Amino acid sequence: MSLSLPAASKAYIQKELKRYETKESALIPALFEAQKVFGLITPDVIDLLAMEMDIPSSRVSEVFNFYTMFNKKPVGKYHIQVCTNISCAMVGAREYMQAVCKTLNVKSDEVTADGKFTVTGVECLGSCGTAPMAQVNDDYHENLAVSDIPKFLEKFK
């Protein structure tokens, strides 16, 4: 295994291991940290975290697989996650998502040729009053419109 965590990430994980009543509670924070470093969680990353945290790989893997925010496949530098649940669907979120895919010339979940974007349809993000909306990495972008797509995409360099 050639993967390794940067010192800052190791320190962060060690701190998280002591932060909660049980060290397993540090699994979600550690997986987020690893994802920030490696972009996605591969079996090697799982093993690396298992060693770093002294928690069995099967436990790391179980938590990783349960939650949707951990990437199972590579994603672009900017992960555009469009909510397509009921409130968003009623005001055109699905049409918006199709238009973004068309503009970027990708299908959903694919990475653009330049590695910059992935568009994914996701479940309710709790922004139903400002739909259509999308989460791009950590940030919410609300009240989106098909006519503004080129301008919207320009925000991400």
Added chain:
Amino acid sequence: MEIKLLTEHYDKPEFVTLKGYQKLGGYEALKKAFKMKPEDIVTEVKNSGLRGRGGAGFSTGMKWSFLPKNNEPRFLLCNADEGEPGTFKDRLMMERAPHQLIEGMIISSFAIQSKKSYIYIRGEYMKSYKIVEKALQEAYDAGLLGKNILGSGFDHDMDVYRGAGAYIVGEETALISSLEGKKGQPKLKPPFPAVQGYLRKPTIVNNVETLAAVTWIITHGAAEYKKIGTEKSAGTKVFSVSGNINKPGVYEVALGYPFKDFLQNECGGMKAGFNFKALIPGGSSCPVLNAEEAMKSTLDYESMGQLGSMLGSGGVIIIDDKQCMVDLLNVLMNFYHHESCGQCTPCREGTGWLNKITGSMLSGRAKMEDVALLDKIARHMLGTTICALSDAAAMPVMSFVTKFKEEFEFYAKERKSKVRGEMVYAESHH
């Protein structure tokens, strides 16, 4: 008319900071609470009639009183894993008034004599997380958390935890599993968390809005709170409203407020070109009401219950006449199928079958008898599982196919939407 008990200062940017919050009367309730006996606070909350604002609507004071009467360590968890489609009020409450929540949590912790609490925030709410994290630091720096808070002799630590994307974690036992670093799967009750919860210790899980309301109740008293709302649904409720209306957003009104007025006044009516068709009153898990039922409803637990629906989380979803109900039900079934944790067979298989049928109906491959089959599968999913997700998927199905039967039958027979006059293209992304 809006009655802003909790949301009064939400438009003031300074309310987010400790200084601004204190200037507007913040942390006075805590001082008052420290002069009370813990058990009197529980009684006060019980007398206020406050009911859990996350969806279940169970009496908050009653829930607290289920804790064992001994010195066993206990925990308070704030459920900020807001994920019920159509609901976005907790996000606003954390972003605009983090200290109102923190103060409510310290008071509640004192009432139940808990030395440690967590705010579990859904992973996607990064902005809320950062704001709450900062507010906690401010509270620690000001001696509002930690040892001997404000000289009261009461010690309390509070931390924030970030989820990683799973609707089911909003269920309290699943939230506990998740916080313990496990898969976020619900557990069979009993034992209820109040007896055996986080780390198998007595635990209370309350919603953001519930805990924020505790702050108001302690400041003004149970009697004042009870004056607002109806006899069984006391106080105000913070509603999130979405759909093709003029003013979607978050509004706090007294419980018992007529929906008709709410739609006209707070929501600003339907957007031009759209007519009101149906209402999902409290998040996607609540049975749909047709226009006639909705117009005679009032926004409270009893009225919605009498009409066969629920007030739920207060996620008001307004459905307009341009929407195809077959399409919308398929959207919901995509969701529940995706979010079923897979522990219980009726839910795991049932949500899959429901989703398969709505999907095949949309693409013109369903038969007429599939309309009845949807209803039949849904009925078999009721009350047969560990948690309520199975029911939450079944109830929309039963109400959609009963109240909008002609749309489903039309689609099955004509292979196109009655509303749109064509086949609705739906790509499932799961």
